[in-house]
Amino acid sequence: MSQQDVVAVLSERLLVAAYKGQVENVVQLINKGAKVAVTKHGRTPLHLAAHKGHLHVVQVLLKAGCDLDIQDDGDQTALHRAAVVGNTDVIATLIQEGCALDRQDKDGNTALHEACWHGFSQSAKVLVKAGANVLAKNKAGNTPLHLACQNSHSQSTRVLLLGGSRADLKNNAGDTCLHVAARYNHLPIVRVLLSAFCSVHEKNQAGDTALHVAAALNHRKVVKLLLEAGADASVVNNAGQTPLEVARQHNNPEVALLLTKASQVRYKSLPNTHIHTELRPVNLERPNPLVLNLLL
Template identity: 65%
Template sequence: IYKGGLEDGHQTALHRAAVVGNRDAISALIHGGCALDLQDKEGNTALHEVSWHGFSSCVKLLVKAGANVQVKNKAGNTPLHLACQNGHSQTTRILLQGGALPANKNNAGDTCLHIAARYNHLAMIKILLGSFCSVTEKNQIGDTALHVAAALNHKKTVNLLLEAGADANIRNNTGHTALDKAQDNNNRDLAILLAKSNQLEHVFRREYHLHERGSPSQRVIHSSSSSQEEEETPGKAYQLYTLYRDKDGQIKQAPANDCHCKPLIKTLENKLKATKMEMRSEMHTVQEEMNCRLGRIEQKNKHQIKVLEKLMQERVSAETMECHYQINQRATLERMEDERKQVAATNAVKNWCMSKIQDLEVRMPAETQFYKPLRSPSVDHSLVDSDPEGLPLLSLISEESSSSLATYVNVLPSPGADDYHNLSAPSMVKHKPLSRKLVAADPKWHRAEVQEVDASKSRIKTHHAQIQQSNTMKTLEVFSQRPMEATFTQERANLHAMEVTQRFFETVSTQLERWYERKLQEEQKVAEQKAMQDRASLLEKINTLEEELQKLRTNTNINF
């Protein structure tokens, strides 16, 4: 266990257990009393192996067992170098607590800080700075950790080293500073950062020298000693450092002129920037969400407004159609009522006229009678007495005296029955103009006229047959009893009566036509007035509906 296989370069059982991180095997071997610091052919101990792989529990077990934390392998790396190279923070803390020195250098002259800066392990750098690791140590080529970070463009590492007090003016073996390294590698941001740090350091040095010189009296007293020191050490400047504990409780060093709160302030600034970015992103997110919601609400409201407008338009159109339908229906009913009244009045007048005609025909006696015409009011009484046959058949009747035409005809019975046959034909002829006018008004009158003419013809034929039968026996008696003057007088009377009757009916028909026209005009005016009233009421309803629609739109806009 102790020596076997080491001469041939083989690993011990502890090495093999450390490579795989077998804690139980390592613990058993430790309790068995195995050697802890034996090295393999590369010079690595078991502690090197567990530190390289980051098995912190195994590291803790070996450190407690007394393993050497300062032992180096053939490259000069201690277990702390390997832990810093691979970024195992917990292993680094255990090794530092176990006594490992961060200032140890490997064969290239690199300290643990050089290794952590080269691989940009910020956590390792913070741990090392907290353990009083020097930031000005140089390797074999004269590079500090700041040179290494500036050459590799590790901006955060450079910033962390500058905050810890790294000097940017230190030159390596070739005379290059960290700023020169950054410029050679085209690292513009790092060059600006390092240039600013140089300016701040120059101002601090000037203030520090003025403070050290003191008052003029002190300068006179110590003039000789100060001149000798300046001659001995020309161009040298000393920088004071102070130790402080950071937020995590770790001990750090900083320049004496600088405030130890600077890292905290920097952290707060970074947090503030992150918070600002978060707030901006949240504000943008909330704004977008609100815009989306407002857009959806606006679309919904527009849709509702369109639906309301359509409903109102449909309602207005329905009300309009209903009003038009009611107006048309009312006008139709009124027109039908007026037509029905007109037809009833027309039928009544026709029936009255037909009854008058029938009365005239019925009043004619079956036996022959002689009619003596009544003298006209315009004829002189002396003419009547002297020459009754020279009277005019009918005086001119004005329209104003048409209502008193009945007073101008006085039907007087006179002897003679044979002239009825002779007068029946003229009377029928005289009835035809009036009948034709009545037929033009209504076809029923034509049928009534035909019936009346047929009845008259039948009566005339019957009466003519009776007269022919009695002619054989009473020929001489009839001719002796029928005066010749009576025939002419009767004819004149019949003609006068027919003319009066015709004038009367013409006047009545004219008055009825005028009455119909006046009635029609009145009904049209009434219908127009009702239509205007209905239209006004319809317009008022439409205006009311439009006002309600405008109110709904106004309320919708106010709600937004």
């Protein structure tokens, strides 16, 4: 067997050892001359160890000089792979070693997008504290906050708002985070967004407000909350329809009744709770100790 063949075998074994978390084997294989091989998806031993949460293997590989930011066939780095499964210790180690925080994969997602999509709020905290861009958009125009709201991850939503994310940013369809929360009927997320003073008046590309969206989908509790927060029941979309007309078109009588009575609804502000203070973005020059404590 040629030296080249020996190295190839050792390198394949290194992939397996990294995947299984076999620290001693990883050390031995590196000492014997194993090089960085890749799987059929272009993933290195570092990708595999990061995804499986094998912190000690990650540390050994980094000490051996593995490329922190090498991307697999989907353009994901080891940081992405750790964020997908919420391996916070691995994320912290990669950050400490100086990995790129905002590298985007083939869909435009950063590691913060991944952590927030899956609801790993502790991982999101670590990334935000390290300076990950909370306003980054993927190819669909979604920020990490859009993704957290879509999947009803309340704690990740709070982390992002504390870190300076803006609820009124729009994706490629013109949807704000409130549109997204209304569409998926995530009432707790709607409450958090309203408490962070997001606008209830923004329109998407179709001219729909969040109230239009909720009315079309028969999300009665969301409609009620939006009305109480001051949403305008008379605004029209690009088709010239008010939320009431949209509700009637979709045969949603209970929502239609709410909207019919909208002029009689007494608009009242949300309860004056601590959330109003907590969800204001961090001022990095003069940080609020309460806000910093929540992020730590």
